Amino acid sequence: MVATTNIIGDVVQNVAGDAIRLTVLMGIGVDPHTYIPTPADTAAIHDAHLILANGAGLEENLDKILAGAGGDAVYVQLSDGLRLREETEGEELKASGQAQRHVDPHVWFDVQNVIDWVQRIEQALSALDPSHADRYRTNAEAYVRQLEELDAWIVAQIATLPPANRKMVTNHPAFGYFADRYGLEQVGTVYPISPSSEPSAQDIAALEDAIRAFQVPAVFSESTVNPKLAEQVARDTGVQLVPLFSGSLGGPGSGAETYLAMMRYNVQAIVEALRGP
Numbered sequence: 281m282v283a284t285t286n287i288i289g290d291v292v293q294n295v296a297g298d299a300i301r302l303t304v305l306m307g308i309g310v311d312p313h314t315y316i317p318t319p320a321d322t323a324a325i326h327d328a329h330l331i332l333a334n335g336a337g338l339e340e341n342l343d344k345i346l347a348g349a350g351g352d353a354v355y356v357q358l359s360d361g362l363r364l365r366e367e368t369e370g371e372e373l374k375a376s377g378q379a380q381r382h383v384d385p386h387v388w389f390d391v392q393n394v395i396d397w398v399q400r401i402e403q404a405l406s407a408l409d410p411s412h413a414d415r416y417r418t419n420a421e422a423y424v425r426q427l428e429e430l431d432a433w434i435v436a437q438i439a440t441l442p443p444a445n446r447k448m449v450t451n452h453p454a455f456g457y458f459a460d461r462y463g464l465e466q467v468g469t470v471y472p473i474s475p476s477s478e479p480s481a482q483d484i485a486a487l488e489d490a491i492r493a494f495q496v497p498a499v500f501s502e503s504t505v506n507p508k509l510a511e512q513v514a515r516d517t518g519v520q521l522v523p524l525f526s527g528s529l530g531g532p533g534s535g536a537e538t539y540l541a542m543m544r545y546n547v548q549a550i551v552e553a554l555r556g557p
């Protein structure tokens with residue numbers, strides 16, 4: 281069995297327990313957008329009975345290999361069937377008329393979507409391995425309870441922020457589902473679409489104008505993307521630079537070793553940064 285991102289891998293492990301042999305393609309700190317599969321990854325994909333990917337264009341360089349995996353493998357794209365966001369760019373780009381429409385793949389930042397993943401994963405595992413179906417169901421139910429608690433906790437945390445402060449400037453538009461679900465607004469991003477395409481000088485200037493106009497107190501960077509540009513924007517505008525986890529879990533000791541921990545880590549950092557004086 282193969283999972284593409286380590287976030288998917290963690291969710292799968294929670295449902296499967298030790299009943300499966302799971303290969304997670306992307307290591308800690310790897311950016312899913314720019315990830316290039318190794319020959320060993322390609323071999324693992326070809327050997328797998330079940331492949332679990334995010335889809336929606338997240339794994340930009342894996343799409344071809346995954347689509348051509350063939351054989352008897354069941355290929356599940358966990359974003360299928362979810363309501364996908366189309367609009368991913370910041371307000372300043374929309375205002376300038378440069379915005380392009382495309383699908384936002386970062387579905388895991390809405391915890392309800394991950395609850396849907398768990399159900400899809402449980403079904404896929406049970407279909408492949410009916411003898412352990414009871415165990416998968418029990419594991420899935422226990423994990424969903426933790427996800428529901430997490431979801432409620434995030435709602436309560438964001439509720440502590442004054443409504444005027446619920447504005448985020450992020451490194452790339454990874455927090456759209458988070459913003460939609462929990463009542464924030466992603467008002468600008470350093471990378472307009474994916475970290476695989478560099479922003480122009482005008483993009484950066486427009487973003488810095490937006491930070492000043494919205495009086496946003498922080499720029500959020502990510503563990504998976506070079507923070508150089510985010511650092512520059514924070515410096516130019518005199519706001520705080522706050523690191524978050526987006527496309528990858530954190531390593532041991534990071535406080536973001538699992539999906540549940542990563543979400544709590546991010547929310548704490550966001551609330552602290554946006555709380556204001």
Ligand SMILES: [Zn+2]
Pocket residue numbers: 313386452453454526527
């Ligand atoms: Zn991303």
